[in-house]
Amino acid sequence: MEVRGVDQRNTDARPIEERPQAAEDRSELGHLEGDLVIGSNNSQVATLVDRKTRFLTVVKLASRHTNVVVPALAETYTRMDSRLRGTLTWDRGMELAAHKRLSTDTGVDVFFAAPRSPWQRGTNENTNKLLRQYLPKGTNLATFSQGDLDAIAAKLNNRPRKCLGFRTPAESVALTG
DSSP: OOTTTESSSSSTTGGGGGGGGGHHHTSSOOOOEEEEEESTTEEEEEEEEETTTTOOOEEEOSSSSSSHHHHHHOOOOOOOOHOOOEEEESSSOOGGHHHHHHHHHOOOOEEEETTOOOOGGGHHHHHHHTTTTOTTTTTGGGOOHHHHHHHHHHHHHHHHBGGGGGHHHHHHHHHOO
């Protein structure tokens, strides 16, 4: 199946097992997990979460087609702290079928979890659960501006986390050199 000239299969998908050890053991910044959060009326946002610090970025999306998602993620990466731009682990959704273009445009290595294995991206799954406190299921996510989504991410990035020794994700990024 083609969408505007983009092959819809995740060809040449690198498995999560090839991800650097530093991503697995959370020893350095820049290893992100990503996913889509789906709302009502065919609305969605993308989430990017750093494994080490749990720092969250939420991306407004007009659709879940790869020809929309990949450029939106690439543009988001240009605005991110450069220390957070190392790897990205995603599920097998077709929204990242153009992952090679994302890697070319950003320099970020993209890896994929095994099919039907959300626990392999547990940091992202847990963060999406926290995000649902602000964006409950059934909410039309298209009604939120990027500024609204940034404000929600800021609230979560400034919430202390037990797993971070009760530091916030924002503090954890700032403390990591």
